[in-house]
Amino acid sequence: MPVTKNTLALATYVVLFLIILAAPLYFDVFWLNRFSKFLVYGMLGVAMALCWGYAGILNLGQGLFFGLGAYSIAMSMKLASPTSLAQGSDTPIPDFMLWNAEPGAPIDLCCITNGSFLWIPFKSQFFGIAMGVVLPTLVAFAIGSIIFRKRISGVFISIITLAVVLLVRLLVVEAQPFTNGFNGLTDLGYLTVFGHEFDPYYVSTYYLIAISLVVVLVLARILVQTRSGLILQAVRDDDRRARFLGFDVPAYQIFFFCVSAAIAGYAGMLYVLVAEFASPTFMDLAFSITMVVWAAVGGRNSLLGACIGAVLINMVEATVSETPQLIEAWKVIMGLAFVLAVLFLPRGIAGLVSRLGYMIVRKPQKMPAARADAVDAEPARAG
Amino acid sequence: MSTASLTIDGLTVDFSGFRAVDSVSTVVDAGELRVLLGANGAGKTTLMDLISGKTRATAGKVYIGDTEVTAMSEHAIARAGMGRKFQIPSVFRDLTVRQNLEVAASPSPGVFANLRFALPSSTTARIDEIIELVGLGDRVDTDAGTLSHGETQWLELGMLIAQRPKVILLDEPTAGMTEAETMKTAAIIKAMRGEHTLVVVEHDMAFVKEIANRITVMHLGKVLAEGSVESIEKNQAVRDAYLGSKGIV
Amino acid sequence: MLDTIFIGLSVGSVLLLVALGLAITYGAMGVINMAHGEMVMLGAYTTVLASIHLGIGLLGAIPIAFMVTALVGYAIERLIVSRLYGRLLDTLLATWGVAILLQQAVRLSLGLAFFGITIAGLGTGLQNVRVPAYLSGVISIGGEQVSLYRAFIILVTILLTLLTWFIMYRTAIGAQVRAIMRNPDMAAACGIDVKRVNALTFAYGSGLAGVAGVMMSGFKTVFPDMGTPMVVDGFLVVVTGGVGSLMGTVLSAGLLGQINGLTASVSNDIIARAVIFAVVVTIIIWKPSGLFSYKGR
């Protein structure tokens, strides 16, 4: 069997999956819960690599989709919370609505506060779950349709996505009677699917997330290996060429932008499952940029690399931040690592590992190293 | 009997007062190789932009066969049977040579239609032929970004063939090439002739003589003359306006 | 009405103060410098340190802050940015890392905190700068009570804009910068030392941020994180104005300032901010080259 890059990648996937799936054997409840969160971040890494590495779209507002997914499921879980049933009405009403309501407003989800009726369908948790993916996808579709049809490219996409996420965050905080503002949605009930309660510390919840990540990784990998995935990469390299070959370029960009958003939204839902709250800080600029950092360090052009990058960075961060002497130093290390990765490892850890792996399994010969910079060269068409 | 493959009817574009292309009409027959000649600024590249939809025409019409494509978007025009090579070679630098051709040969334009892996075996066979034709047999698994200038040009020609367009527009395909590379390019282009209708912008008269069926000479946005290589060489107006002054012939 | 316009002018001048440096580094050089806000922060800290350790007031701190941030900017350009030309988005990411490092440098007293040494004026806490008496209080302009300090900021902003315009359009180095802006290869072929000019341009843009920092320190809190929101606003201004157009940056800062002032006066500041975001997004979508752009790059 010839050892190709694909075989190596496959092997790495298998190893990772085994580690993920075997984790409950070695981790205690706390670490399992913490690891679940990291796997969710890993999923965000996958979404980022898909969007940035494969589609060439540097989305600085990925937190928007994560947040939309998180809020969708959190709304359902909020309505399932005992605190929502204590307001003296027959149907659940989130506790915060009660104290945000105008005096004399009817105690009913239909009209207790402005827009509260939008919560009604979320009484069904299936609706909440569905919206957790559908809503980010729809929003991505709307944003994508505008920016890609208008052929906005490069840094302008970054600035637009950045402005949009800040705008939405502002509105979420402002719409306190509807969203509980800055405090976010807390005191949530459990997600219950077919009678099974997803307690964040149960192994079943861990497996839900672990398997989700495996499925997302595999699906994303399959997706980029289809012809559409190939054409998408072609579009990233030279959208004009692709257009004159007859491809409806925006359709490809929109599609993968939506897929990336859907993954991020799904990750947001899973995060709420394990962390039991949704907060507007999910839409902070810093969080969105942190996702970019994960992908950049892990390897923007590698789904797996970005995923592992996210998990590893968070793991190391968790450890370091629990060592008092290193708390401030950690940020220095992170900033430095990031600068160095951008400067010297444009393909991140994944690029490094695959190069090393390639060297080990193959007789040393000419390496595909020279083109590392080629990818990153932005078509200088801005402005 | 020859049929019209590309019909241009009164094509005009007005850049706020400046008519870069002014009432150009011509008919290119199926299988013909037409060369566009003209000094810099004569409007050759702009004409190609108009035909391929990169620039919108102010007036006039473009047909591929019987289909009017004037108002279509670029990718729709491409799907209607138009291929275009740019002056600066453009390929997908991060994909391998084969992947470049696979993308070009992809039978359907839509994102959902392409959510599958293998190409039809006939297409794969065709790609092999094209690789043979453009002489990149030993570079198939190389990233296109690492090809030499000439190889990149050939790859792009190969992609155009893989695209199976009726009409192919080539903008200075030999620019920056060595003598030997130019000869190989001429061979490839000649091989394309017949199956495709070609419109080529070119300055190198030796190369033009080598490949052209007919020549259209443009001057200041208008068609100055049109005819066979010999008749153009003899044309006094062309000599005065272009060839004579530049002393190419 | 007059007071609303003045508020718009104040807001716009603060925006422009930050955006001016970006208009140079991003507009002219195509470098997305996410550490620009940290340059503002460094300028503000320079003012704090100058007043604590040297007894120098706000005005005296302006040239010092300019020099300090220009030097830091020069170093960043030579060490990092110069390796990334042509990789626009990568400069964005690398300078984000630089921003974190600069923040930590201030938090950790330039790293001395690891050795248990702290420098008064640095560290994690909030700092403040005393505004000299002749700059506080109000003056009456056209019957309106106008904050003297705000008027001073407007004045400084105008002076800096004029200075920048003069350098860019009336000096040899400015001509070189504009040549590089249009076509770096051609500029190099014409004998321009592109590396040197780029580094100097970046240093100048950073220096402007430093001066902005001095002005900010007079009415905002000085703390290590203060720069982050500023860089976002600055980019919105520059992109809206049109990349590479100094005039565009000036006009867009004025426009966004007025929109902010007006919206805030009829509704509130939160809506005003939301409107700004919406307007910017709309403008970028409608005209990606910016409102007042003149060049295609």
Added chain:
Amino acid sequence: MTINRRTFLTGTAGAFGALAAPAILPRAAFAADTVKVGSIFSLTGGLSIIERSLNDATHMAVSEINAAGGVLGKQIEIVAEDGASDPKTFNEKASKLILQDRISSVFACYTSASRKAVLPVFERRNGLLFYPTYYEGFECSKNVVYTGAVPNQQLSNFIPWIINTLGKKKFFIVGSNYIYPREMAKVSKMLIEQNGGEWVADEYLELGHSEWASMVSKIKSSGCDVVLSNVVGDSVVAFYREFKNQGLSHDTLPICATVTSEIEIAAMGAEYAAGSYTSFPYFQAIDTPANTEFVARYRKFVGDEKAVTHHALESSYFQVYLWKQAVEKAGDTSTEAVRAAVGGQTFDAPGGKVTVEAENLHTALTPRIAQWQDDGQGKIIDAYDEPEFPLPYVAYGEAQDNLYCTASGLDTSKLPK
């Protein structure tokens, strides 16, 4: 070749494991002779400016108790975590302390957002959170001991005093846009109307907003004669500075604040706040030997002669003592034991007597009003004689003889219908 590949894969897995290992390995085994408590405050990020001081106060209390022999004859060991100014991190660290370190009592959180983020961990995993900050109320958790002020302890004295003593009747209410300022505004409006005043505006700004030109101009033209500020964080500094820069004076139009503490005053420069008022149960300037000593000890502890103390800091300090007393009463550190014992505990805090009310686990504190002076200290100009009973649901008509939050939980039948 196969061998090589396997080597490579093992290598990868090994590297992965090695990096992760330090985090996974259990911490030093339980030392039997110590009692563990946890703390989570932001030591990094934007909120670290304030939260570091809470962290310091907590450590100081622990070290004092340890120096005096500890609790139940054992030394207290504090596991301090960094919340990094991010609710996500707070949540993660809370579950670490409770599940991994098996700690039941945790002193943590400054913002409501971070408290809300850790709350599910404490409630579902049965921990006990000691929360030192003034907050908006509306919480009746059996897993939280609230030692900061609730709205009635900051406003029930303040508003009547402004109207009757200060003689100001037209309020301009301004706050940061989140729950605490909005709830403070709500309670204020009730009290303003009860006392015969009126409010002319109720405005909000984004957290961290620092461009105050429009808002101050609105205040100027609103015709109000007093500004009630619920602005928090670094916005406070920009606000007071802009206020003065636009020519407004606390003599004629004072800012009366509920959040502006010594720490913000120090950050803005005392001259900008001189003449304005704040209502808090604790001020550094409280002139008692106990407090003077406390301030001196704190300054020594943090090694900064200019360090200031403030309300949340004082609460962070005395809540450790309240916990200690509860543990000693119960003879046990479990959540149930501490919860049962902490109710009714009284402690002579630096600012005076404080009592944890057994009904709602909130703390009775003494409302005080101070006017800020040129030296950055508040001069106490009005104070209650006795601690005021905490009423977290005061906005909905809760009263001491009609409690909503009771020992058996929130009495939902009393909530508005």
